[in-house]
Amino acid sequence: MAIATLTIDLSAVTENWRNLNAMAGGKAAAVVKADAYGLGMPQVVKALTRAGARTFFVAVAEEGAALRKFLGKGPQINVFSGHMERDTALIRDAELTPMLNSIDQMLRHVEALPGHPFGLQLDTGMNRLGMEDAEWTALREVALEQRPTLIMSHLACADAPDHAMNARQLQVFNEMTQDVGVPRSLAATGGTLLGPDYHFDMVRPGIGLYGGLPYIDARPVVSLYAPVIQIRDVAVGETVGYSNTWVARGPSRIATIAAGYADGIIRAMGPNARLHTGSSSVPVVGRISMDLIGVDVTGVAEEPEHLEVIGPHQSVDTVADFADTIGYEILTSLGARYKRVYL
Numbered sequence: 058m059a060i061a062t063l064t065i066d067l068s069a070v071t072e073n074w075r076n077l078n079a080m081a082g083g084k085a086a087a088v089v090k091a092d093a094y095g096l097g098m099p100q101v102v103k104a105l106t107r108a109g110a111r112t113f114f115v116a117v118a119e120e121g122a123a124l125r126k127f128l129g130k131g132p133q134i135n136v137f138s139g140h141m142e143r144d145t146a147l148i149r150d151a152e153l154t155p156m157l158n159s160i161d162q163m164l165r166h167v168e169a170l171p172g173h174p175f176g177l178q179l180d181t182g183m184n185r186l187g188m189e190d191a192e193w194t195a196l197r198e199v200a201l202e203q204r205p206t207l208i209m210s211h212l213a214c215a216d217a218p219d220h221a222m223n224a225r226q227l228q229v230f231n232e233m234t235q236d237v238g239v240p241r242s243l244a245a246t247g248g249t250l251l252g253p254d255y256h257f258d259m260v261r262p263g264i265g266l267y268g269g270l271p272y273i274d275a276r277p278v279v280s281l282y283a284p285v286i287q288i289r290d291v292a293v294g295e296t297v298g299y300s301n302t303w304v305a306r307g308p309s310r311i312a313t314i315a316a317g318y319a320d321g322i323i324r325a326m327g328p329n330a331r332l333h334t335g336s337s338s339v340p341v342v343g344r345i346s347m348d349l350i351g352v353d354v355t356g357v358a359e360e361p362e363h364l365e366v367i368g369p370h371q372s373v374d375t376v377a378d379f380a381d382t383i384g385y386e387i388l389t390s391l392g393a394r395y396k397r398v399y400l
C-alpha cells in the first residue's frame with residue numbers, strides 16, 4: 058500500500074477539551090470549523106459530544122448545516138461569519154445561531170427571521186470581523202432588546218501572552234459590553250490560557266483541542282507515517298528530484314516515500330524538512346513532489362518501512378516550523394488521500 062497513514066487520537070481531542078473546559082470553569086465550547094481543523098468533523102464532534110460539549114462554532118452556514126446533520130437537535134451551533142445573503146434558509150432549517158457582525162447583518166437577520174436566535178460580534182482591535190465602537194453604540198439598545206444569545210470578540214495576539222494587545226482588547230471588550238446582561242465570550246485557545254480575566258461566560262478553543270500551540274500542554278492528536286516505496290544508493294555528484302536541487306556530497310542512501318505536497322506536505326518546507334525513523338532524524342533531500350519525497354537515510358541501521366512525518370519525535374508545530382508557518386495550516390492542509398485511522 059503506497060498511501061500514508063494519518064492517525065487521529067480522538068481520546069486526546071476529548072482530553073484536551075476536558076482540560077481546557079476545566080481551566081475555564083466549565084465554560085468551553087468547541088470550534089470545529091474547516092472540518093474540525095482538517096481532522097474530520099463527524100468523528101471529532103461525536104467524540105466531543107460524548108465528552109459533554111454542547112456548543113459548537115463553525116465559520117460558515119454551510120458547515121453549520123452539515124454539522125447539524127451529525128448533531129441532531131439540541132446542541133447550539135454558532136456561525137462566525139454571521140448571516141450572509143442567501144444564508145437564511147440554512148440558518149432557519151438547521152437552527153444555526155449566526156454571530157452577526159454588522160448593522161447590515163442585523164437588519165437582514167431580524168427582517169428575514171424575526172425571533173430567531175443570534176449572537177453579536179464586536180471588533181476590539183483586530184479589524185477582521187465585528188461591529189466597531191461607533192456602529193455598536195448606534196445599535197446597542199435595539200440589538201439588546203432582541204436578546205442576543207452571546208456577545209463575542211476575538212483576540213489578535215493571544216498566542217503571545219506578554220503582548221500588550223491582549224490587555225488592550227480585554228479593556229475595550231469590557232468597556233463595550235459593560236452591563237449588557239448577555240453572555241460574553243472573548244477567548245479562543247490562546248485567550249483561555251491567559252487566565253480567568255479572559256474567560257467571561259464562554260471560551261472557544263479550536264487548535265488546543267487538536268493538539269497545537271499555543272496549548273503547550275495539549276496531548277498530541279495527530280500522527281502521520283508515510284511508507285517507503287524504494288531505497289537506492291546514490292553516488293557522489295548524483296542529484297535527487299526535480300530541478301537537481303540536491304547533489305550528493307558523498308555516497309548516500311535515498312528513500313522515496315509516498316507523500317507529497319498533494320497531501321499537505323507543503324512544498325516550501327523543502328530544504329528544512331526532516332522526518333524520523335525510530336529516534337533518527339533524517340533530512341528531506343531535493344524538491345518535495347506532488348506524491349513523493351526523497352529522504353536521506355544514509356547511515357540508518359535498518360531500512361525503514363515507513364518514516365514518521367508527524368508523531369512522537371516531531372509535533373505538528375515542528376513540522377509547521379519547517380515551512381515557516383503554524384500548526385493550524387499544517388492540520389487544515391492535511392490531504393484527502395491518507396488512510397485515516399481514528400483511535
Ligand SMILES: *Cc1c(COP(=O)(O)O)cnc(C)c1O
Binds near residue numbers: 245261263
Ligand atoms: C478559529 C476561531 C477560534 C478558535 O481559535 P483557536 O486559536 O483555534 O483556538 C475562536 N474564535 C474565532 C472567532 C475564530 O475565528
